[in-house]
Amino acid sequence: MAVTVNVASEIAPLKRVIIHRPDEGIARISPKRAEELLFDDIVYLPQMQEEHDVFSEILKHFVGEENVLETEDLLFEALEAASEADKKEMIEKIIDYEELPRSYEDMLLKLDNKALTETLITGYLQQENMILFDPIPNFIFTRDIAVTVNDHVIITKAAKEARFRENFLTRYIFWAHPIFNALSKEGRIINLNNVELFPPSRRREMVSIEGGDVMIINEDYLLIGCSERTTAHAIQSLKEVLFKKGVVKHVVQINIPTDRSYMHIDTIFTQINTNHIVAFKPIVLDGLGSYVEVFSSNGATRHYPSIKEFFHAEINPDMEFILSGEGISPYQDREQWTDGCNLVALKPGVAITYDRNPYTEKAFRSAGYQIIHATSMLQAFQDGSLKPEEVKNTIIALPSNELSRARGGSHCMTCPVERG
């Protein structure tokens, strides 16, 4: 029943991944609440779902339908497998957290698991036509909820309240779902929500790390952004645990400006090939408001004035940087904003982007990549003129009118659990 859980790179062939299709909760966000719920606009759900369906079809062609896991299915299956006592405990926690009266507990417990799953995700209890809690529209960004680092899984802890229920549901999935439940028994889950293990600092700095700030570059090097969403205290606490367990040899703290435009490090760079990183020049190359600290398990520390210098010195002297917006303002700023730097690699040299960043597309072409629209690629797969294994040096462009308003790209919309 258990599946392999192992990721030791950002680019090795993707084998299994968790995604979440935009759900009905998104259609209930009012303009007044959009900002608080971390969306920059209200979105048109049917169109957003259509765009996301193209995304998941592409993933399915490359990794196999059965290896693209949907959070809603995982939660449902976890509930099906759970004992009544475990289910009750999870519901109690959510009711406490959402500050609902105890009487709601019975109402939720009486639901069948399908209805319960939908309610826990969307916040809406259809049977009673009742909005029980806020939606969790950012659940589509599965990158942020958990990160596989070698053979361990880090359950992250969100900085923003709008994303807290995602944490509850993710913990439950990794703890109770039959394909993952061996992980906790084997001590391979690191849960940042465990306050005994990860308390606030003596100066009351909180623990928060979102997955968009965590990147495993190779089995020894783990990058963690210190950003709007991830605190230095959390990085230092996690580093101690990772070193103690021998999960990685080096933890690299990437300090970036605390700004919504750069909420996680994956908004300013992602690796797409052995020698290629897509990057936002002002921070990644010029080091604007940024510096890098490397902590090694043997106690050594090193510093670099920019992310580029770190990569050249410690990872790969031949690493080249493809610049969003060709490194020219205002295009680089516009296209970083619409996730021009946020790509997920399906294998080395093949990655997914949004179809709205023309200057970055020019930069990809200059670096030797072809751009193909996702719908044309699906058509070619369907008519047999192309096979996923034949695709090389290609950037796949996704329809993105609605998806991009939620302010995350294809990297944010994937939680890889196996690569290799």
Ligand SMILES: NC(=O)NCCC[C@H](N)C(=O)O
């Ligand atoms: N890894 C990422 O950069 N995730 C994007 C998260 C966007 C979401 N609207 C948020 O503000 O949390």
